[in-house]
Amino acid sequence: MDVNFQKELDKKMNAWRDGDVHPSLLLHSCCAPCSSYCISYLADVFDITLYFYNPNITEKSEYDHRLSELLRLVKEMPLPRKVNVETGPWDPDLFFEMAKGYEEAPERGARCIMCYSMRLEDTARVALDMGTDFFGTTLTLSPLKNSNVINALGEIVADKAARSAEAEKLKMTGTDGMTVSEKKEEYPSFVTLAELSEKLKANDWGRADIKDPGKYVPGAAAYLDTDFKKNGGYQRSIELSREYGLYRQNYCGCLFSRMQREKETENRNSERGYASGKTSKVF
Ligand code: SF4
Numbered sequence: 001m002d003v004n005f006q007k008e009l010d011k012k013m014n015a016w017r018d019g020d021v022h023p024s025l026l027l028h029s030c031c032a033p034c035s036s037y038c039i040s041y042l043a044d045v046f047d048i049t050l051y052f053y054n055p056n057i058t059e060k061s062e063y064d065h066r067l068s069e070l071l072r073l074v075k076e077m078p079l080p081r082k083v084n085v086e087t088g089p090w091d092p093d094l095f096f097e098m099a100k101g102y103e104e105a106p107e108r109g110a111r112c113i114m115c116y117s118m119r120l121e122d123t124a125r126v127a128l129d130m131g132t133d134f135f136g137t138t139l140t141l142s143p144l145k146n147s148n149v150i151n152a153l154g155e156i157v158a159d160k161a162a163r164s165a166e167a168e169k170l171k172m173t174g175t176d177g178m179t180v181s182e183k184k185e186e187y188p189s190f191v192t193l194a195e196l197s198e199k200l201k202a203n204d205w206g207r208a209d210i211k212d213p214g215k216y217v218p219g220a221a222a223y224l225d226t227d228f229k230k231n232g233g234y235q236r237s238i239e240l241s242r243e244y245g246l247y248r249q250n251y252c253g254c255l256f257s258r259m260q261r262e263k264e265t266e267n268r269n270s271e272r273g274y275a276s277g278k279t280s281k282v283f
Pocket residue numbers: 056057107108111112113115116252253254255256257
């Protein structure tokens with residue numbers, strides 16, 4: 001049976017509310033509109049640090065605009081607990097290297113899966129460095145993104161990052177006798193599509209703490225399964241975006257998604273007999 005991630009997260013948060021427990025969470029943020037609902041929902045329980053890591057955003061001006069909107073939102077939104085913002089490196093070459101051969105893949109396809117994985121992996125590494133209790137992502141808010149896929153990736157990544165950190169520790173103490181390249185081979189970067197498909201087939205993600213929702217290991221940087229779009233989350237993010245006058249982009253982030261959106265808009269406009277060049281918000 002499938003897990004209702006939204007309900008499971010509600011149970012965990014209620015257990016922590018009852019015990020006045022406030023776990024720390026490094027929450028990967030893709031943009032201000034998606035973060036608006038997520039922080040309003042999470043901030044009475046978690047000590048949140050938003051992590052803006054998005055090398056998939058091709059243009060620097062777009063990247064800067066999305067980041068400044070996020071910083072403005074956090075400053076203006078009254079929240080029960082303080083939310084911090086950290087930024088990761090912006091390196092679109094890394095994204096293009098990853099996307100090589102998948103330029104034509106449709107949204108939600110192989111390129112997107114690698115793109116989620118790339119951002120989750122970095123978030124997991126930073127969470128381990130910071131020693132946060134959990135890491136997660138706002139990506140599950142979008143109705144265009146499959147939360148099962150994102151949560152399965154999050155759990156694979158958390159497991160790999162923990163093993164990698166363990167290997168680093170062993171390297172430092174010199175007890176495993178492995179070279180760095182051997183380690184890299186053993187702990188490769190980016191989740192492969194085969195690993196994801198195996199995880200989805202096993203259908204075992206999100207089950208670790210169902211029996212005891214309040215249980216967690218402090219500082220372990222475990223992945224927090226979410227499905228923020230449920231329970232009216234996506235609709236609420238639109239209302240909050242209006243309330244704070246947030247910039248809502250009409251494409252996901254990379255050059256390919258922008259081109260796809262422009263093409264769709266042009267097709268729609270020409271079907272309706274409009275002059276090309278007009279755009280409408282669809283994302
Ligand atoms: S469409 Fe979005 S998720 Fe997919 S590769 Fe581009 S930026 Fe990443």
